[in-house]
Amino acid sequence: MKLLTRDTDYAIRAVTCIAANHGEIHNVGELTGKLDIPRPFLRKIMQIMQHNGILESIRGKTGGFRLVADPSKISVLNLIEIFQGPFQMDQHIFKKKVCPRVKICVLKKKLDKIEASVKKELNTITMTSLIENKKK
Amino acid sequence: MKLLTRDTDYAIRAVTCIAANHGEIHNVGELTGKLDIPRPFLRKIMQIMQHNGILESIRGKTGGFRLVADPSKISVLNLIEIFQGPFQMDQHIFKKKVCPRVKICVLKKKLDKIEASVKKELNTITMTSLIENKKK
DNA sequence: GACAAATGATACCAAGATGGTATCATTATA
DNA sequence: TATAATGATACCATCTTGGTATCATTTGTC
Numbered sequence: 001m002k003l004l005t006r007d008t009d010y011a012i013r014a015v016t017c018i019a020a021n022h023g024e025i026h027n028v029g030e031l032t033g034k035l036d037i038p039r040p041f042l043r044k045i046m047q048i049m050q051h052n053g054i055l056e057s058i059r060g061k062t063g064g065f066r067l068v069a070d071p072s073k074i075s076v077l078n079l080i081e082i083f084q085g086p087f088q089m090d091q092h093i094f095k096k097k098v099c100p101r102v103k104i105c106v107l108k109k110k111l112d113k114i115e116a117s118v119k120k121e122l123n124t125i126t127m128t129s130l131i132e133n134k135k136k
Numbered sequence: 137m138k139l140l141t142r143d144t145d146y147a148i149r150a151v152t153c154i155a156a157n158h159g160e161i162h163n164v165g166e167l168t169g170k171l172d173i174p175r176p177f178l179r180k181i182m183q184i185m186q187h188n189g190i191l192e193s194i195r196g197k198t199g200g201f202r203l204v205a206d207p208s209k210i211s212v213l214n215l216i217e218i219f220q221g222p223f224q225m226d227q228h229i230f231k232k233k234v235c236p237r238v239k240i241c242v243l244k245k246k247l248d249k250i251e252a253s254v255k256k257e258l259n260t261i262t263m264t265s266l267i268e269n270k271k272k
Numbered sequence: 273g274a275c276a277a278a279t280g281a282t283a284c285c286a287a288g289a290t291g292g293t294a295t296c297a298t299t300a301t302a
Numbered sequence: 303t304a305t306a307a308t309g310a311t312a313c314c315a316t317c318t319t320g321g322t323a324t325c326a327t328t329t330g331t332c
Contacts, residue, residue: 005289005290005291006290006291006292007290007291038291038292038293040292040293040294041291041292041293044292058300059298059299059300060298060299060300060301061299061300061301061302062300062301062302063299063300063301
C-alpha cells in the first residue's frame with residue numbers, strides 16, 4: 001500500500017527543488033539532471049502540475065516552469081491528490097452483505113479514523129518544510 | 137492507496153465469521169453463501185490462511201476449516217501482512233539523488249512516523265473486537 | 273469398494289494501474 | 303529562420319489485482 005506513487009514522489013522532488021530558488025524559471029532539462037528523473041516523464045509531471053495551479057509555464061526558447069503557488073501552502077497531501085486522486089484508504093470495504101454477527105461498522109469507523117489522521121499529518125508536510133533553511 | 141486489498145477484506149470477513157462460532161468446522165460452500173464471495177477465490181484465500189497458521193483444514197467429505205489461532209490475537213495488521221506482504225507505506229522514496237538543498241530526511245522521517253502509527257492502530261483491531269458480543 | 277464432497281496444489285487469464293516513451297504542434301528568443 | 307523550450311496526445315510494456323479452471327488427494331457414507 002504505497003502512500004506515494006512514483007509521479008507524486010517525483011513531483012515532490014521537483015517542487016521542492018524549484019521552491020528552493022523561488023521566482024526563478026527552471027526548465028525540464030535542468031531538473032532532469034538535478035533530480036535523476038527520466039526527462040519525458042518529468043515533462044508530463046510538470047505539465048500536470050501546471051494544469052493544477054502549482055506551476056506556471058513559460059513557452060519559447062528560454063521557457064520553463066516557475067512556482068506559482070505559495071510553497072508553504074503546498075502540502076504532500078495536495079500533490080498526492082493531484083497525482084493519485086482523492087485520498088481514501090478504505091475504499092470498497094464491506095460493501096456487500098456480511099455474516100450477520102460481524103460488526104462491520106466497527107472496522108469501518110476505525111479505518112476512517114486512521115485515514116483522517118494520516119490525511120491530517122500529510123497536510124502538515126509542506127514544501128517549505130522540506131527545504132533547507134541555511135543558505136548553502 | 138488502498139489499505140486493504142480485496143483478499144484481505146474477504147479474509148477478515150471469513151475469519152470473523154468463523155470466529156463467531158469458534159471451534160466449529162466451516163466449509164467454503166457455507167461461507168460463500170454467507171459472505172457473498174466468489175467460491176474459488178475464497179478457497180484460495182482460505183488455503184493461504186491455513187498456510188499461515190490462522191486456520192486448520194480438515195480434508196475429506198465432511199471437511200472444512202477451523203480457526204486455530206486465538207481470534208483475540210489475530211489483528212487486521214496480521215491479515216494485511218499475510219495477503220499484502222510486509223506493511224510499508226513509504227517504499228522507494230527518494231532512493232536516488234535529489235536536489236541538494238532538499239531535506240529528504242524530513243519527509244522520510246515524517247512518513248515513517250505516520251507508518252508506525254497506522255501500523256500500531258491496525259494491530260489493535262483484533263478479530264474478537266469485530267464480533268458482536270450479544271448472543272443472537 | 274465406489275462414490276461424493278471436501279481440500280491441496282497450481283496454472284492460467286483479463287482488466288486496470290503504473291511507469292514510462294514517442295511524436296508532432298506551437299511558441300518565443302536569438 | 304533556426305533552435306529550444308512547452309502543449310497535447312497517443313502509445314506501450316510490465317506488474318498487480320481479482321479472479322477462474324483443473325486435476326489430484328483425502329475421507330465419510332452407502
